[in-house]
Amino acid sequence: MRFDIGRGEVIKGRWLLIETLGRAETWSVVAEGTAPREWKSFQRSVPSRLQPLVATAYTSGAIVDQQMPQSRHAWSGRRVQAVPVLGPDERVHAVKLWLGAGDPPPQTGVAPFVMDARTRLIETLPEGLGPGFPRGPVRWTGAESFAAIERFDAALEFTATIARSAPGSRWMGIATIRAAAGPRAILLATRNGETAATGEHWSGIAVDVTDTVAPQQKSFEATTIDLLRSAQPNLYIAIVDTAQLRLIRWVTEPVPGIRWGAGTDERTTPHPTDHTRILTARNEILTGAKQTTLAAIRFASTHDNWITADLEITPLPGGTPGATTPEFALVQIEVHNTPG
Numbered sequence: 001m002r003f004d005i006g007r008g009e010v011i012k013g014r015w016l017l018i019e020t021l022g023r024a025e026t027w028s029v030v031a032e033g034t035a036p037r038e039w040k041s042f043q044r045s046v047p048s049r050l051q052p053l054v055a056t057a058y059t060s061g062a063i064v065d066q067q068m069p070q071s072r073h074a075w076s077g078r079r080v081q082a083v084p085v086l087g088p089d090e091r092v093h094a095v096k097l098w099l100g101a102g103d104p105p106p107q108t109g110v111a112p113f114v115m116d117a118r119t120r121l122i123e124t125l126p127e128g129l130g131p132g133f134p135r136g137p138v139r140w141t142g143a144e145s146f147a148a149i150e151r152f153d154a155a156l157e158f159t160a161t162i163a164r165s166a167p168g169s170r171w172m173g174i175a176t177i178r179a180a181a182g183p184r185a186i187l188l189a190t191r192n193g194e195t196a197a198t199g200e201h202w203s204g205i206a207v208d209v210t211d212t213v214a215p216q217q218k219s220f221e222a223t224t225i226d227l228l229r230s231a232q233p234n235l236y237i238a239i240v241d242t243a244q245l246r247l248i249r250w251v252t253e254p255v256p257g258i259r260w261g262a263g264t265d266e267r268t269t270p271h272p273t274d275h276t277r278i279l280t281a282r283n284e285i286l287t288g289a290k291q292t293t294l295a296a297i298r299f300a301s302t303h304d305n306w307i308t309a310d311l312e313i314t315p316l317p318g319g320t321p322g323a324t325t326p327e328f329a330l331v332q333i334e335v336h337n338t339p340g
Helices: 051-060 142-146 155-164 220-231 272-286
Strands: 016-019 028-032 035-041 064-067 079-086 092-100 110-116 121-124 138-141 149-151 170-179 182-192 201-208 235-241 247-250 292-300 306-316 328-335
Touching: 016 201, 028 182, 028 201, 035 170, 051 064, 051 079, 051 092, 079 110, 092 110, 092 201, 138 142, 142 247, 155 170, 155 235, 155 247, 155 328, 272 292, 272 306
Parallel strands: none
Antiparallel strands: 016 028, 016 092, 028 035, 064 079, 079 092, 110 121, 110 201, 121 138, 149 170, 170 182, 182 201, 235 247, 235 328, 292 306, 306 328
8 A cells, every 4th residue: 555645755554764863854764664765855755744743753752643634635534653763862863654544564673872983882772673682772882883793894984984973974874783583684874963062972773674675695705704714713803993093893703802892992902012013003004004014912801911912904995985094904813822
């Protein structure tokens, strides 16, 4: 069943997902059912008669459920539901809108989240995505947020956008996430504040679009790395940013016993007397070196001693289009000793 919703747009008896991450005049439709939509105008996609119901759900934080009056319009006599998606910051990040007869179909799975670009802290409510996802609030710092990601081809572009945090920015893309029921395709849509003071604060939604977008298998590169790891069990691989030398994500599993995550600033993990050598290697990459190595770098372990490793550092393409220096580097870590 199809319902004309104005200006050539159509509701097909499915839920529309309207992100409400910014000012009302900038709201947009990001999914119709489980089909992604790229920032489609809310005002053009939703009939003017229904827009106040979305606004009421947003301002009240409560479900709006009512029968529309009889009229000559396509929504005549239909039931409307507007369901707010409340984020961990207690703001409404999105509104789900349905128009139809009888009872609505199952709602689209949505998990709201907030991010701080400076501290790299992410807070989310993943149970909104449905069964197979953790219940209750979850907090991740930096690389922890990538732990359940199977494939995310736009990861560096996403990370660069967040790191830059130009006021009034937005980003959308799809990642494949491991869940208890198997891999899921998750649409990510996020926006930040419009001033320098609010630009580092991002809010967003993660939407399960698996029924429309097939989850991606591991890339050829990831499969190759798995084979490399099986041949060199002491080899681990990570991605760091070159601006602050922060750990962005582990490409392999993390080095066992290294002190990271749980709010740790990974820049404090190397031994203090090794910092100068690490900064020198970073500067070589920024000034055009295709590769640099560091021998016997010490990393703090969870056993209050040191893990020693040799590093091979290579600049990575990707990130901000037109960037004049590498924004990220691939670090291969060959471990000499294990903690204990």
